[in-house]
Amino acid sequence: MQLIDMQKVGVYRNERWLIRNIDLTLNKGEIVTIIGPNGAGKSTTAKVALNILSPNEGKVTRAQKLIVGYVPQKLSIDWTLPLTVERLMHLTSAPKKGEIQQALTRTGIPHLQNAPVQNLSGGEFQRALLARAILRRPNILVLDEPVQGVDTAGEAALYQLINELKSELDCGVLLISHDLHVVMAQTDRVVCLNGHVCCQGTPATISNTKEFQELFGKTAAPTWALYQHQHNHTHTLDGTIKQHTHDTTDNDCCQHHYEDK
Amino acid sequence: MDFLLNDFFFRAIIAGCGIALFTGPLGCFVVWRKMAYFGDTMSHSALLGVALALIFQLNILLCVLAITIIISFALLALKKNGGLSTDSLLGILAHGSLAIGLLMIATMENTSIDLQGLLFGDILSVSKTDILIIYLSFPIMLLTLKLIWRPLLCATLNQELAEAEGQKAKLAEIIFLLIMAATIAISLKIVGVLLITAMLIIPAASARFFARTPEQMALLAVPAGIIAVISGLQGSLLYDSPSGPSIVAATLIVFIIAMGLNKVRSKFKSAQ
Numbered sequence: 001m002q003l004i005d006m007q008k009v010g011v012y013r014n015e016r017w018l019i020r021n022i023d024l025t026l027n028k029g030e031i032v033t034i035i036g037p038n039g040a041g042k043s044t045t046a047k048v049a050l051n052i053l054s055p056n057e058g059k060v061t062r063a064q065k066l067i068v069g070y071v072p073q074k075l076s077i078d079w080t081l082p083l084t085v086e087r088l089m090h091l092t093s094a095p096k097k098g099e100i101q102q103a104l105t106r107t108g109i110p111h112l113q114n115a116p117v118q119n120l121s122g123g124e125f126q127r128a129l130l131a132r133a134i135l136r137r138p139n140i141l142v143l144d145e146p147v148q149g150v151d152t153a154g155e156a157a158l159y160q161l162i163n164e165l166k167s168e169l170d171c172g173v174l175l176i177s178h179d180l181h182v183v184m185a186q187t188d189r190v191v192c193l194n195g196h197v198c199c200q201g202t203p204a205t206i207s208n209t210k211e212f213q214e215l216f217g218k219t220a221a222p223t224w225a226l227y228q229h230q231h232n233h234t235h236t237l238d239g240t241i242k243q244h245t246h247d248t249t250d251n252d253c254c255q256h257h258y259e260d261k
Numbered sequence: 262m263d264f265l266l267n268d269f270f271f272r273a274i275i276a277g278c279g280i281a282l283f284t285g286p287l288g289c290f291v292v293w294r295k296m297a298y299f300g301d302t303m304s305h306s307a308l309l310g311v312a313l314a315l316i317f318q319l320n321i322l323l324c325v326l327a328i329t330i331i332i333s334f335a336l337l338a339l340k341k342n343g344g345l346s347t348d349s350l351l352g353i354l355a356h357g358s359l360a361i362g363l364l365m366i367a368t369m370e371n372t373s374i375d376l377q378g379l380l381f382g383d384i385l386s387v388s389k390t391d392i393l394i395i396y397l398s399f400p401i402m403l404l405t406l407k408l409i410w411r412p413l414l415c416a417t418l419n420q421e422l423a424e425a426e427g428q429k430a431k432l433a434e435i436i437f438l439l440i441m442a443a444t445i446a447i448s449l450k451i452v453g454v455l456l457i458t459a460m461l462i463i464p465a466a467s468a469r470f471f472a473r474t475p476e477q478m479a480l481l482a483v484p485a486g487i488i489a490v491i492s493g494l495q496g497s498l499l500y501d502s503p504s505g506p507s508i509v510a511a512t513l514i515v516f517i518i519a520m521g522l523n524k525v526r527s528k529f530k531s532a533q
Contacts, residue, residue, distance in 0.1 A: 078293065084474060
């Protein structure tokens with residue numbers, strides 16, 4: 001089932017196109033990762049997908065009764081706002097006590113139910129936010145750089161958890177990442193963005209590369225995947241595309257070379 | 262009841278407590294959203310509203326309400342255009358409107374206006390009508406605040422999260438500004454334009470030390486405000502001091518005591 005379908009979407013703000021010609025589809029049970037450098041329009045694209053921003057051109061189709069579970073990029077909660085993990089779970093939905101305990105157990109932090117959120121570590125806080133999102137029973141889970149500020153081991157565990165939650169909730173997952181080459185292994189599609197869709201495709205599983213296994217060991221490797229691509233164009237400071245080659249008929253302006261080892 | 266209301270001091274206490282009932286919960290949002298200076302700007306512009314009301318012989322309450330709303334929306338519009346920082350814009354609007362208000366009042370021929378009372382509050386001027394207005398409006402304002410509580414709290418934590426999950430964040434923010442303007446217009450007589458923001462911030466800040474959830478903080482801010490109003494007005498009567506500064510000084514004492522108690526409590530906890 002198609003959850004979100006964007007066609008030729010463009011957003012024009014402050015006298016410039018933030019994104020243009022964006023095609024993006026997210027199906028149920030699918031993980032789509034948006035990658036791109038800072039200012040590439042990743043968040044803008046996600047906002048259009050979620051109906052926060054309305055596009056100036058193009059078409060967005062959303063499935064009816066879309067319930068969104070959102071894990072924001074950074075949520076700095078000031079000391080002045082008293083908030084326990086339990087209260088955070090009630091932010092946009094009204095779960096029962098047992099459900100909260102269940103969700104926190106599922107994300108691995110059942111012991112932190114009564115802790116003030118200001119006392120949580122980066123990884124614990126991400127898990128709390130994830131628990132909050134799944135309590136909404138979403139059919140689309142949107143995660144904006146979920147592994148930021150989490151160490152490598154924590155990152156692997158978090159990716160693992162996201163993948164399991166996807167199956168349990170039977171939802172679609174939209175992941176935003178600024179890492180241009182390493183993505184979550186279970187990603188069905190990677191969309192590389194830089195104002196426009198530079199390229200999209202499936203990632204090559206990282207566990208096959210020897211270097212990676214040496215670096216992180218075999219157990220961690222299945223969590224990540226490589227997305228290898230090389231751009232044949234550069235962007236000037238105002239965002240215009242400068243082609244290096246003239247062969248752009250197929251609209252794919254990246255060169256892919258997966259290494260089969 | 263009626264003979265009590267004929268006593269000006271009792272009227273002041275009733276009016277002051279009525280104000281504390283909603284400045285407490287509302288003030289929590291001012292603290293959480295870091296809007297102290299924003300509140301100052303709105304309340305300073307209230308003086309301009311009073312001056313205009315006197316010149317054109319309009320209802321003071323409605324005129325003040327209109328001006329504070331116009332100023333707060335003007336600020337939002339200016340902020341969107343970029344350029345100067347919010348901080349500077351607030352400074353320009355706050356002091357600009359205060360200065361113009363003062364000039365207009367100073368040049369007015371009718372010299373019976375009690376400028377001191379406008380700036381610092383005047384317990385003698387609280388009428389039965391004022392009390393009626395306070396007690397008619399505060400249930401409406403509290404109910405409205407309760408209705409927008411979830412989207413506003415969510416937007417305070419994270420704007421994107423609120424919008425992504427379908428909370429009407431923008432509408433809640435606009436309603437919040439309207440409630441704030443109304444609060445300022447209503448509490449003008451008791452606390453005065455210069456010190457209204459203190460009634461929003463200090464009781465809420467005192468409540469923070471003992472709260473674990475946003476709702477607890479909002480509830481605890483009410484008694485903190487009421488204690489300050491009663492003791493402040495007593496002091497005002499005792500020393501014949503203006504009511505606004507007396508109440509605000511009392512809120513400061515409440516805050517210091519709350520901070521001290523919190524220190525003692527955490528010392529005690531760590532010793533265990």
